[in-house]
Amino acid sequence: MSGRGRGRGRFYKELYGGRGRGGRGGRGGDQGGYTDEDPGPSNGAGGAAKGVQGSVQDLQRALREREGRPYPAYHDVEGAWSFPEFLFVLDRAQSDPYAAPSRCRVQVAAEMAGLPAALWGTRVRRIATCDFLTRAFGAAIASAGADARAQAGGWHGEKGGEMTVDMPGQHVLERTSVVINDQGTVEARFTVALPARGRSILGQWAAQILCQNLPRYVHAGLLHASLDAHALAAHVACVQDTQALRDALPGLGLIAFVGDGAILPRRSGASDAPMPAKEAVPFASPESLAVKVELPNAGRVRGMGVRAGVTLIVGGGFHGKSTLLDALQAGVYNKVLGDGRERVATIASAVKVRAEDGRRVEACDISPFISNLPMGRNTHAFRTDDASGSTSQAAGIQEALELGAAALLLDEDTCATNFMIRDARMQALVAKDKEPITPFIARIRALAAQCTSAVIVMGGSGDYFGVADTVVCMDSFRARDVTAEAHAIDARFGPSPALDDGGGAPYGAVRQRVPVSILPGGPNERVKVHVRQVGLITYGEQQLDLSALAQLAEVSQTRAIAEALLLLRQWISGCNGSAQRWTLAQLLDRLDGAMDEQGLDALTPGVKHGGLARPRRFDIGAALNRLRSLHMEQS
Structure with missing residues (x-):
């Protein structure tokens, strides 16, 4: 995160040990x-x-x-x-x-x-x-x-x-x-x-x-x-039920589930605790989207099923659109009893993607979205130390797909507008051969055809109505199924002109990349790494900004990512000059396997570290992708 616009005092407080948001035990606090x-x-x-x-x-x-x-x-x-x-x-x-x-x-x-x-x-x-x-x-x-x-x-x-x-x-x-x-x-x-x-x-x-x-x-x-044996048993049963709910989703054709009665709003922007029940509107599923699931301890529960495909979340400002998406992005984790989101579950391979000006992009194939750049720049293996909003969002999608993401979560508030949509007036003013961006709307059905779902918060463009399988309207924090109305409106106005921008082409396989080296080079060369807060790691002389990784929940996960970077550096350095070259996805498969077998102690051989929590492969991969000293080549 840049220090621009926030004041030098706040920037240096965060950089050199400020407690950040959430205080003790929450997101961003030590x-x-x-x-x-x-x-x-x-x-x-x-x-x-x-x-x-x-x-x-x-x-x-x-x-x-x-x-x-x-x-x-x-x-x-x-x-x-x-x-x-x-x-x-x-x-x-x-x-x-x-x-x-x-x-x-x-x-x-x-x-x-x-x-x-x-x-x-x-x-x-x-x-x-x-x-x-x-x-x-x-x-x-x-x-x-x-x-x-x-x-x-x-x-x-x-x-x-x-x-x-x-x-x-x-x-x-x-x-x-x-x-x-x-x-x-x-x-x-x-x-x-x-x-x-x-x-x-x-x-x-x-x-x-x-x-x-x-x-x-x-x-x-x-x-x-x-x-308290009763509290312990209830805690374990709650977690087991949420995991069982998540495990059941693919068999039901769902990517997420939001249980009736769930309390989705949080107490404040500085606290991940639930809003007091008397102030919150409990979630209730529209009848047309309701699903019932049998859980091992709670029995049958009812809630809204988010189906595979393309789902839009629409509604007026401050009516709960982003609150619902925030609950879905946090639904990849189990919760404590009383959190309010115990019956919110999302498939583990769902990844929140956003625009991120200024980030590093290394050897990433962003050609499904961006091509014909000025000066003939190659977008099949795109490199930059200062990505724009559109190129960073294209890279974020491709990087997530490379590691196996089966669902993408997007909020228009944090997306690049020119990446998401290009309306008729802009097409009339700027000729197609002068516009290198194929907007996301033109590629979303091709992604869905290859079993990659998307959930998008969209309050400013009805062009997406025609590509959506389901449209949920949040009205005063109450969900309504407005899919039929949205499709009727789309039929009346006609399809978005943005669909002419390459929307019919298959998406194709995402190119795999091979990490070649991470400076400093040798596996035995020492590098100092410090975790400053949940979104900031100091890696040698670099400041590794992870603030855009919305699904990083706790600083303990960031510490584990820092340890993983050191271990992966040893593995990558050990492959130099050898016949076996590991792709990024294969390296993270190997890392996941080690953690499954040995626990998180696999990250710190010989050291019994007590301050680690397991991060997802997508967040470890995202940290590597942002490391400015990493060199990768396409497989």
Whole structure:
């Protein structure tokens, strides 16, 4: 995101560590102790524990003995320590009180955790249970005030002491904050700012934090006997139902479902929490679009089915068009109980696309939309460091299709007008041979014929009526099926003249690209990467702007993308000069396979990072596509 028009103060606040929108646990806020400074992408650094050092009494004695010693002496207590209810592991002690907080873990054996196997026996239920435990463990720490940093007396005063967990927002994602293995052992990961006075150890205080306080938080947040069993079961059932709903969509000929009674509006632009029910209009499906789906826990639910093909969302300004699309773009993720969108599900391969002035485009075939550029520029393998609105949107569509998108989500407010439509008056003024853009309206039916659906918010052009399979009108946040009316209006006015701009040609296969190199070049060359906020990564000397990726939900996903970039750089560099060349799609297939098999730890070999949440392949690919040091060639 450019700093233009927003003021230098806001720009530098975002660039160098501003909290962004949403605050703790929401989109854009630093979450828990894992900020851009804490502990950042590992670049393959070590992190294995030194082995069992002793008991909790031994740890307490070791910390107290180091009272007043130089701060690096905290490294002496790295390793595993046996507590009555769990194993505590200090993976990495910070070397300075102003450095990234120390990385810690607790491992609770299955018999001690006591979680019924039904809560973690399947992948979706395990993810939901881990999410619930993360929230419970974090809440136990926060309720004791242990997540607040002490800072008194300036340089020589007492500082540190806070314990932080990567707390989730409204989405239930696969995370590293709490993991459960196949035997039911629970591992929770967190950070502790080991306390100091100046640069001297405060061992008594550290012993209180780790040896006295931590067991209380583990007991309250990670042991089934201490949890609200009903709330845990309801949380897991809710997530399982949403996933079952999403899995059922293709068989019903749908790309999305919006349940009756759903609360779609959010509390504010700075909060992803639901609008209070007394202020919101619950969603209700038009009868003609209603679908009933049987779910494993909730039974039969009713809602609006968004059919495969082309769907328009129309209506007056401020009547709920974009609110509905926002719910659909977030519907690729499961939600917490009470979010209001628990019964909103969208196929996992739906991608929101927008115009993005100034972004990097590398070797992308945008010829289905743009050709005959001045100076004979090649649009079959288009490259630019400063894309226009139309070329960036064309590239965004092609990049999404290259990675397997089966549905495109577009909002006219964030689209390039000349990319979406070209009316009769403009065609009369500017000759076709002088206009390189084939508008989206002319290609949308060809995309639909190849099983790529589209949902478009459109309030300013009725030309799209003739290419739409379904037209939904939002009227005071109430949905109406106006498909027949829209088609009748289209018949009265005649088809859009924009359909003459190449609309009859088949769309054709999207060209695959091969990443050749990411600077710096060698797989062992180190590059520093920091996550500034949900939409900004510092990669070496580059500022990687991801603010246009509307489906990135949490900064924890951005951290995982940063780690993925480092891992992919190693893979790409390792392919240089070899016979095997991986396409971008194949690389992301390989990455998805590694995460499916090993979890998110596959991104950080040897490091037990507790601040990652799984991003979608489309967002990882989008980050790569925007990396200015990446060179690609077409396959």
